[in-house]
Amino acid sequence: MLKVPQHQVAGHEAGIGKLGPLVDESGRFYKPLQGDERGANEVAFYSSLSTNSGIPEHIQRFFPTFYGTQLVEASDGSGSLPHLVLEDLALGHVNPSIMDIKIGSRTWAPEASEKYIQKCLKKDRESSSLSLGFRISGLQIYRSKELGFWKPGKKAAQKLSTEEVKLVLRRFVSSNTLNDLDLRPDCAFASTVYGGSTGILSQLLELKAWFEDQTIFHLYSCSILVIFEKELALKGKNPGAHIKLIDFAHVYEGRGVIDHNFLGGLCSLIKFISDILTAPSDCRIDISAKADQKNLTADNGVVADQKNLTTSKNGVVADQKNLTASDNVVADHKNLTV
Template sequence: MADKKSFRKSQLIALDHVAAGHDGVLSDPSGEIVVKPCKQSEIDFYESTLAHPDFLPHIPTYMGRISLGSDTTVAQAAGTLILPGETVQDLRPAGPGIAGATLIENAWAPSNGGKIQTDLAVVLENVAAGYKKPNILDVKLGARLWADDAPLAKRAKLDKGAEETTSKPLGFRIAGMKTYQGVDTNAHNGITADGYRLYDRIYGRGFNIDTVPEGFGEYFRLVKNDKPEGPIRKVIRRFIDDLEAMAHVLENEESRMYSASLLFVYEGDHEALQDAFSTEKDIIASLNNSAAETDESSNGNGAVEEDEEGRVKFPSIQSLKLIDFAHAEWMPGQGPDENLLHGIRNVIKTLSGLVG
């Protein structure tokens, strides 16, 4: 069972590295976790993923849930949720708040990225932790972005947005990103004082099926029409491998996930990225040498670093996760989520086109 992560609400701070999504996402002072305000449906989905082990590597580690309505500590870690004698119902907060999440046709209004009206939050690993300068990209998946219980006004708005962007033809659109430009870059033209350029949701809506590769090229900081080389080429190849592995899992699951996103993260500091690849190579060589050793002198006292659970700790190079499950559920008997898979497959095609 995983150790419980304990903190108080008063210690939470605004999450720095966010590319898209709703306001109000928090983190702890260590930066290792994300506290994401959400509805009960998203908590339910994260708890249900424990029964889908093949899916778990493709989402952020779920650590539990808290109430933001009081200054409380995290009491439910991932291991606690499945202890014998406990049920999901046992761990849900009593009292008001849940009923208010029911959709009312006449009351719906677009949030436009504002804070979700809720006291509930999921506690997740921060996928961007461990990087010196994380470059972050959020890609919204699906040609259809609304769930079956969505009000008609919401359906119409989301359908219109899909028609006007790459969502409808490709099943994805760039929702936002944040890329490191360097500390010597002056704070101007959308570049922050700490060297980041920010791209909001409007940026991604300007692409069509022909120009959307330029958005990914911008994320990987490629010169237009140039092919990636060196470490960046390796990073893109790894993202493609991760996407193909994710697609394989989803092809063997029966689910529906509307408005879910792909979260891409890679090391944006060029020198740190090169060092990470070099360190990774050394670790693999050390592990291979240790495996080949048969004498007693090979007792694991090498320079390979391990985490608290004894697993080899590799440097942070890149990571890909599926996120945002407010409108996600398992649908036995309904087949794979082709709406989601259509977008993932087209992202694979787009990245494959970049590397040639």
């Protein structure tokens, strides 16, 4: 039986009358094909991936496994629709901390339509994309069995200031996340999640080296998903920190040029992560920085998602969304309750 993914942090969410991705119990993720050229683009991209000799094996692993397309009953009740069938990246995770980071200061290709360019440009300018070279499209940070996840609103996440992004990237790998407004994250897991020879930074650097050379694809509006299991880190075990590239509806041919837009944004993210590893205890947040936390406070709808916490099958409190008839939207959160 298909159900709504438990750990989706960005993108369209399935709901009553809402088209969104679904998952099954065997570990497959069903993403509705967008009807226009975006759907066709994404299918073409995934289809070419595994056979593309220009993508070395150590880079292939950063892409979700692709199982073709399949007609599936759509989540919005509109009947059978073609879906991309992908690896469910949350499979095997109990309480994954996840960030969806859209890379690039520009989310549009030069070849795109004027209307689309203007729409994207507006969003790039309003969000942190233009200034930082990336924007956090959504995230969830596991706090505890009792509190579940800290999950800021997506609109707020996309507009984080530089200081706020620094704070969120620190909070993502901290143990003291019980208080939402904690401005002194301890970065307790920075070295095990971001650091080390197989950590996030190391993976980002592998990706960077490839992007410095590859002229096959330009990936616009593509995200890097960062995932790890905090409870494992708490127990001193390997938290399985890894990255995946997702969202390829706006992939274009490179035509002999590197993807300087993606690469620039990736380097910016790498610098933020490196700085945390260089000075994990450097949590100086001054008054002006505090004043700058406007997107991360409770009165901005940031913790709204936590109203929906329910007890999931395995007894762990999580942000399980139950697909039912009532559909009250609070801020930009889908407040699905039984």
